[in-house]
Amino acid sequence: MTETQFDVLAIGNAIVDVIAQADEAFLTRHQVPKGTMSLIDSERAESLYEAMGPGIEMSGGSAGNTVAGVAALGGRAAYVGKVRDDWLGKVFTHDIRAAGVRFETTMAEQGPPTARSLILVTPDAERSMNTYLGACVELGPDDVDPEVVAQAKVTYLEGYLWDPAGGKAAFRKASRLAQASGRKVALSLSDPFCVDRYRDEFRDFVGEGVDVLFANEEEICSLYQAPDFDAALQAVRGHCEIAVLTRGVHGSVVVTGDEVHVIDAETVAKVVDTTGAGDLFAAGFLFGITNGRDLPTAARIGSLAAAEVVAHYGARPEASLKRLLEARGL
Amino acid sequence: MTETQFDVLAIGNAIVDVIAQADEAFLTRHQVPKGTMSLIDSERAESLYEAMGPGIEMSGGSAGNTVAGVAALGGRAAYVGKVRDDWLGKVFTHDIRAAGVRFETTMAEQGPPTARSLILVTPDAERSMNTYLGACVELGPDDVDPEVVAQAKVTYLEGYLWDPAGGKAAFRKASRLAQASGRKVALSLSDPFCVDRYRDEFRDFVGEGVDVLFANEEEICSLYQAPDFDAALQAVRGHCEIAVLTRGVHGSVVVTGDEVHVIDAETVAKVVDTTGAGDLFAAGFLFGITNGRDLPTAARIGSLAAAEVVAHYGARPEASLKRLLEARGL
Numbered sequence: 001m002t003e004t005q006f007d008v009l010a011i012g013n014a015i016v017d018v019i020a021q022a023d024e025a026f027l028t029r030h031q032v033p034k035g036t037m038s039l040i041d042s043e044r045a046e047s048l049y050e051a052m053g054p055g056i057e058m059s060g061g062s063a064g065n066t067v068a069g070v071a072a073l074g075g076r077a078a079y080v081g082k083v084r085d086d087w088l089g090k091v092f093t094h095d096i097r098a099a100g101v102r103f104e105t106t107m108a109e110q111g112p113p114t115a116r117s118l119i120l121v122t123p124d125a126e127r128s129m130n131t132y133l134g135a136c137v138e139l140g141p142d143d144v145d146p147e148v149v150a151q152a153k154v155t156y157l158e159g160y161l162w163d164p165a166g167g168k169a170a171f172r173k174a175s176r177l178a179q180a181s182g183r184k185v186a187l188s189l190s191d192p193f194c195v196d197r198y199r200d201e202f203r204d205f206v207g208e209g210v211d212v213l214f215a216n217e218e219e220i221c222s223l224y225q226a227p228d229f230d231a232a233l234q235a236v237r238g239h240c241e242i243a244v245l246t247r248g249v250h251g252s253v254v255v256t257g258d259e260v261h262v263i264d265a266e267t268v269a270k271v272v273d274t275t276g277a278g279d280l281f282a283a284g285f286l287f288g289i290t291n292g293r294d295l296p297t298a299a300r301i302g303s304l305a306a307a308e309v310v311a312h313y314g315a316r317p318e319a320s321l322k323r324l325l326e327a328r329g330l
Numbered sequence: 331m332t333e334t335q336f337d338v339l340a341i342g343n344a345i346v347d348v349i350a351q352a353d354e355a356f357l358t359r360h361q362v363p364k365g366t367m368s369l370i371d372s373e374r375a376e377s378l379y380e381a382m383g384p385g386i387e388m389s390g391g392s393a394g395n396t397v398a399g400v401a402a403l404g405g406r407a408a409y410v411g412k413v414r415d416d417w418l419g420k421v422f423t424h425d426i427r428a429a430g431v432r433f434e435t436t437m438a439e440q441g442p443p444t445a446r447s448l449i450l451v452t453p454d455a456e457r458s459m460n461t462y463l464g465a466c467v468e469l470g471p472d473d474v475d476p477e478v479v480a481q482a483k484v485t486y487l488e489g490y491l492w493d494p495a496g497g498k499a500a501f502r503k504a505s506r507l508a509q510a511s512g513r514k515v516a517l518s519l520s521d522p523f524c525v526d527r528y529r530d531e532f533r534d535f536v537g538e539g540v541d542v543l544f545a546n547e548e549e550i551c552s553l554y555q556a557p558d559f560d561a562a563l564q565a566v567r568g569h570c571e572i573a574v575l576t577r578g579v580h581g582s583v584v585v586t587g588d589e590v591h592v593i594d595a596e597t598v599a600k601v602v603d604t605t606g607a608g609d610l611f612a613a614g615f616l617f618g619i620t621n622g623r624d625l626p627t628a629a630r631i632g633s634l635a636a637a638e639v640v641a642h643y644g645a646r647p648e649a650s651l652k653r654l655l656e657a658r659g660l
Binding site: 020021049050052053054055056057058059068086087088091094095096098099312313314316318 | 350351379380382383384385386387388389398416417418421424425426428429642643644646648
């Protein structure tokens with residue numbers, strides 16, 4: 001394989017998170033589905049924001065969190081996503097670049113404002129996300145630079161990208177380009193309801209174009225409409241080169257055609273906010289496989305990165321993941 | 331005393347914090363004075379933001395943090411401060427109201443944007459603040475509603491208010507009104523360099539119009555140009571009704587004409603970010619004295635509130651201070 005400029009290129013919905021604490025009664029009263037991502041329109045974004053508690057604003061977006069994690073681990077990362085030329089767009093751009101990620105997608109100069117996700121964190125540390133896609137609907141295949149795809153060992157796509165119409169086209173273009181350049185394609189299934197919305201397309205895509213698939217238990221069961229985790233594991237085995245299945249506190253399972261690795265989760269003293277757990281697991285795993293680690297080690301790096309992010313509010317790492325990694329000899 | 335509607339009315343610079351980690355070398359390279367608040371112009375705000383790491387945006391402002399703390403303790407609080415009708419102004423307004431604080435100051439519809447403070451937190455948890463005052467310069471005496479001052483047991487003023495010209499006039503009007511209504515006036519000295527800028531005026535004001543003075547060790551020494559803490563303590567004794575002197579990990583000292591109480595600091599497992607420590611100490615103390623606690627108990631509530639806020643990033647409480655208080659029987 002020729003030299004590359006990036007370990008991971010990620011394409012996703014560029015979102016700023018607005019994180020607030022909420023109790024179960026608030027979720028019920030405002031009809032917020034718990035533990036998943038719901039798409040909301042601008043009016044709902046206004047009214048829900050009005051009702052919710054004091055917020056912390058932090059750059060987010062699933063794939064954005066992942067590349068920020070890759071960079072925090074010492075990897076080389078690039079990102080494609082669409083923001084508008086407004087305050088939140090400036091914040092998103094600043095944060096991802098300041099994290100060390102190449103981000104050159106042209107800002108939208110008109111149309112809807114930068115996307116935000118109103119994230120309600122309940123006392124059990126579960127997050128319920130309410131996403132207004134805003135400027136993300138402006139992303140399209142023209143935003144995918146063939147040069148950058150060819151220069152990345154892995155192109156990572158979030159399933160959420162299928163929600164905005166142009167995202168899907170960008171997604172398909174990127175995966176074709178990556179395959180044509182002999183690079184790997186990774187996909188995160190993102191969310192069980194997202195899988196429900198696009199099950200058949202995702203299933204076809206996994207079989208045709210995905211080298212590394214990330215999914216949690218609910219998502220992989222939903223993808224194959226499997227009755228339980230073991231059935232889903234058998235279904236995905238061999239359907240793509242590597243399937244990385246995360247199970248929260250029960251750790252993760254890495255499945256290839258002829259190997260199954262079961263990896264324990266890291267112990268976390270106090271889980272505060274699970275936002276970004278899956279994104280950072282993917283960051284660690286992708287960093288690992290693009291930097292010469294074997295599959296179980298890559299999954300352990302994923303666990304370590306996920307453990308850091310759930311110990312505080314927000315979906316991007318606060319601690320130096322690189323130092324954590326060194327301290328653990330991974 | 332007649333019935334009141336508020337325990338504490340605070341007047342301050344309405345600021346959104348942008349918090350990022352930085353190392354000592356960054357502070358040196360960008361000439362950021364460590365541990366204090368520096369005023370910066372819009373160009374410096376742009377260039378420093380560009381250079382700094384990924385940020386967390388959270389409502390701040392010294393007096394704003396204090397009233398958010400009072401409300402989180404279960405107290406009744408109101409706030410006066412000036413934002414613009416932009417994104418950050420909306421964020422500030424949402425957050426302080428969502429915290430349970432009355433906030434009705436008219437938004438500026440023109441002029442500079444909402445204020446922000448670029449806060450760099452070093453690995454020793456010290457914060458160095460770089461504040462662009464923006465719309466705060468539009469605050470003036472007309473923003474002080476005599477009705478609300480008359481309805482508040484304590485009117486609390488931050489020393490930082492003397493930086494914008496109109497702030498000082500608002501400050502003076504509010505303290506006159508409070509005195510005329512037989513209410514208390516509290517003042518925080520805010521910052522040692524702020525004391526340097528306005529030493530004579532502050533000293534006169536403390537003697538004439540302040541019932542409760544908050545200062546840390548450096549600030550009180552600066553106010554009286556005292557060689558050491560004990561000399562400063564003797565100088566402030568009797569100069570105002572109650573002086574509350576905070577000493578970080580060494581706890582606090584409450585001084586009246588004939589009493590001196592020495593209160594230990596709360597133990598904090600890991601101090602992450604000292605931003606807001608003094609603001610939350612003031613919140614606890616003011617909540618205490620306006621809710622029937624004696625001076626040492628009020629200071630202990632202050633310590634408890636300060637301990638919560640230094641254990642995480644950001645200057646507003648994450649935990650329910652009311653529950654912490656109940657758990658401790660304070």
